[in-house]
Amino acid sequence: xxxxxxxxxxxxxxxxxxxxxxxxxxxxxxxxxxxxxxxxxxxxxxxxxxxxxxxxxxxxxxxxxxxxxxxxxxxxxxxxxxxxxxxxxxxxxxxxxxxxxxxxxxxxxxxxxxxxxxxxxxxxxxxxxxxxxxxxxxxxxxxxxxxxxxxxxxxxxxxxxxxxxxxxxxxxxxxxxx
Amino acid sequence: xxxxxxxxxxxxxxxxxxxxxxxxxxxxxxxxxxxxxxxxxxxxxxxxxxxxxxxxxxxxxxxxxxxxxxxxxxxxxxxxxxxxxxxxxxxxxxxxxxxxxxxxxxxxxxxxxxxxxxxxxxxxxxxxxxxxxxxxxxxxxxxxxxxxxxxxxxxxxxxxxxxxxxxxxxxxxxxxxxxxxxxxxxxxxxxxxxxxxxxxxxxxxxxxxxxxxxxxxxxxxxxxxxxxxxxxxxxxxxxxxxxxxxxxxxxxxxxxxxxxxxxxxxxxxxxxxxxxxxxxxxxxxxxxxxxxxxxxxxxxxxxxxxxxxxxxxxxxxxxxxxxxxxxxxxxxxxxxxxxxxxxxxxxxxxxxxxxxxxxxxxxxxxxxxxxxxxxxxxxxxxxxxxxxxxxxxxxxxxxxxxxxxxxxxxxxxxxxxxxxxxxxxxxxxxxxxxxxxxxxxxxxxxxxxxxxxxxxxx
Numbered sequence: 001x002x003x004x005x006x007x008x009x010x011x012x013x014x015x016x017x018x019x020x021x022x023x024x025x026x027x028x029x030x031x032x033x034x035x036x037x038x039x040x041x042x043x044x045x046x047x048x049x050x051x052x053x054x055x056x057x058x059x060x061x062x063x064x065x066x067x068x069x070x071x072x073x074x075x076x077x078x079x080x081x082x083x084x085x086x087x088x089x090x091x092x093x094x095x096x097x098x099x100x101x102x103x104x105x106x107x108x109x110x111x112x113x114x115x116x117x118x119x120x121x122x123x124x125x126x127x128x129x130x131x132x133x134x135x136x137x138x139x140x141x142x143x144x145x146x147x148x149x150x151x152x153x154x155x156x157x158x159x160x161x162x163x164x165x166x167x168x169x170x171x172x173x174x175x176x177x178x
Numbered sequence: 179x180x181x182x183x184x185x186x187x188x189x190x191x192x193x194x195x196x197x198x199x200x201x202x203x204x205x206x207x208x209x210x211x212x213x214x215x216x217x218x219x220x221x222x223x224x225x226x227x228x229x230x231x232x233x234x235x236x237x238x239x240x241x242x243x244x245x246x247x248x249x250x251x252x253x254x255x256x257x258x259x260x261x262x263x264x265x266x267x268x269x270x271x272x273x274x275x276x277x278x279x280x281x282x283x284x285x286x287x288x289x290x291x292x293x294x295x296x297x298x299x300x301x302x303x304x305x306x307x308x309x310x311x312x313x314x315x316x317x318x319x320x321x322x323x324x325x326x327x328x329x330x331x332x333x334x335x336x337x338x339x340x341x342x343x344x345x346x347x348x349x350x351x352x353x354x355x356x357x358x359x360x361x362x363x364x365x366x367x368x369x370x371x372x373x374x375x376x377x378x379x380x381x382x383x384x385x386x387x388x389x390x391x392x393x394x395x396x397x398x399x400x401x402x403x404x405x406x407x408x409x410x411x412x413x414x415x416x417x418x419x420x421x422x423x424x425x426x427x428x429x430x431x432x433x434x435x436x437x438x439x440x441x442x443x444x445x446x447x448x449x450x451x452x453x454x455x456x457x458x459x460x461x462x463x464x465x466x467x468x469x470x471x472x473x474x475x476x477x478x479x480x481x482x483x484x485x486x487x488x489x490x491x492x493x494x495x496x497x498x499x500x501x502x503x504x505x506x507x508x509x510x511x512x513x514x515x516x517x518x519x520x521x522x523x524x525x526x527x528x529x530x531x532x533x534x535x536x537x538x539x540x541x542x543x544x545x546x547x548x549x550x551x552x553x554x555x556x557x558x559x560x561x562x563x564x565x566x567x568x569x570x571x572x573x574x575x576x577x578x579x580x581x582x583x584x585x586x587x588x589x590x591x592x593x594x595x596x597x598x599x600x601x602x603x604x605x606x607x608x609x610x611x612x613x614x615x616x617x618x619x620x621x622x623x624x625x626x627x628x629x630x631x632x633x634x635x636x
Contacts, residue, residue: 004213005210008206008209008210008213009206012200012201012205012206013201016196016197016200016201017190017193017196017197019200020189020193020196020197020200021186021189021190021192021193021196022189023193023196024188024189024192024193024196025185025188025189030192030193030195030196033193033196034193034196034199034200037196037200038200038205038208038209038212041209041213042209042212042213045209045213046212046213103188103191105184105188106188106191106192109185109188120181120185121185124181124182124185125181125182125185125186125189127182
């Protein structure tokens with residue numbers, strides 16, 4: 001086993017759960033999330049970066065997942081304009097659907113549009129500043145703020161709790177990060 | 179509610195089983211295979227990137243004749259002194275000036291002009307710095323400034339690199355050559371790759387000449403060759419990973435190119451090259467024609483198409499030594515052009531380019547495209563279309579070009595067997611412009627000898 005293979009194995013053993021979770025949060029689908037993880041791993045390892053360890057590789061893969069996901073959102077938006085029936089076809093229900101159905105916050109997340117969902121994940125899970133979210137999504141800052149506001153309103157209506165006040169006041173205290 | 183933690187919990191809950199799937203042997207094997215395949219493709223693509231940049235560099239490196247006009251001041255004023263030419267400031271560059279402090283030697287280490295001398299495998303002693311061969315050059319005040327750099331495939335530039343991942347990184351010298359008095363001199367600059375005192379790669383030569391006081395050549399990147407890039411002969415045997423030395427050699431000549439006046443050498447130092455065998459493997463298609471130069475032409479109308487047949491390498495903006503592979507076979511079969519044997523092949527049947535022609539297709543294979551074959555006053559015009567296929571019963575999987583004769587443009591007859599001049603008019607050569615590739619000659623053979631089961635006599 002060469003060094004790259006060993007690093008890949010190490011990465012999968014250490015981080016596949018976290019990466020899959022991140023993939024799910026971005027895509028809203030367990031299967032699509034796993035595919036996103038694999039595509040991102042290929043993208044990172046093909047480029048022969050000098051990756052010192054699995055932790056560094058995980059960081060690269062997460063960044064690649066974000067890029068790939070946003071690229072797909074943009075592509076789907078283009079396809080949706082020219083061939084609406086082709087986008088989203090073929091998705092099968094997976095375990096994530098069951099979780100979403102039984103969890104109020106998950107239901108709230110599932111109620112968001114792909115762009116709103118992505119904005120929420122980048123802002124509140126990746127802890128990116130709004131300006132960085134806007135840069136990643138190639139949107140105006142104001143547009144991102146609108147997505148986030150609408151998303152939190154919608155989630156609050158599903159959850160039945162005022163997410164908006166808590167989250168907008170102090171979204172994530174860095175010290176509370178696991 | 180801490181939304182960050184809630185999202186993390188939701189993600190973990192929703193992906194039960196994902197961890198075990200992603201760590202399975204099947205997934206790991208599949209990922210490994212995709213990574214290897216991707217690296218292979220990038221390696222081949224990377225060569226294209228480097229070649230493409232080299233082509234552009236030819237255009238950038240142009241002589242700026244400032245000398246003849248003499249120094250000019252603001253209107254109504256006169257300038258009574260010769261302006262001192264200043265080389266552009268290149269960060270981290272090594273700078274050499276041809277002056278009295280240089281070592282003197284009658285021995286010219288290598289003639290950068292001569293194809294029979296500048297060859298791979300030649301052992302040459304290129305001493306770093308300035309070597310003056312004729313003291314008359316000292317009054318010219320020639321200066322060379324060069325910095326060793328590598329360009330990564332994500333556009334990152336590394337200063338003074340110590341390693342090169344072939345296919346992912348490209349080495350170059352950020353270079354400027356200038357002089358205080360260019361009267362009576364010319365310069366030739368060539369990036370070389372050396373190993374143990376032997377030339378193992380030869381880059382694209384650039385030159386400048388003429389000009390009086392204050393003349394200069396503009397600065398620009400000069401791309402170092404890869405091991406085995408040998409323009410004028412067979413590659414040397416050094417197609418292995420290891421330590422190589424990129425070198426930028428500039429030679430100053432008398433204006434009539436009869437006398438070598440000085441040699442200036444800037445070394446990039448020892449660089450560890452990795453991935454050389456993959457790059458230099460057998461994947462370069464051997465059956466393709468080459469496109470020796472590119473020029474802009476009039477488009478796809480019939481008169482423009484026929485006119486493009488007259489294009490020559492001299493019409494191009496590029497150096498003909500930078501030949502690229504064209505996505506057209508060097509040999510065409512009439513059986514594929516017009517059909518063969520009980521409709522086994524019908525007209526415009528795909529002609530194989532091989533599995534590794536993707537780079538050539540990417541470069542020239544944008545449609546619409548037309549191939550013009552000419553002999554004397556006769557012209558045959560074909561529409562060209564490219565595809566990657568694995569469903570043809572007589573051919574291995576790979577890239578193909580289907581050529582369909584345009585009957586109302588050029589000769590209305592079938593093209594007979596023989597050798598033809600070839601020009602490829604293709605789309606989007608530069609930002610939507612139609613271009614013409616001046617190709618190496620194409621041979622047309624009768625029948626379809628590449629498919630013995632159809633053409634046993636071929």
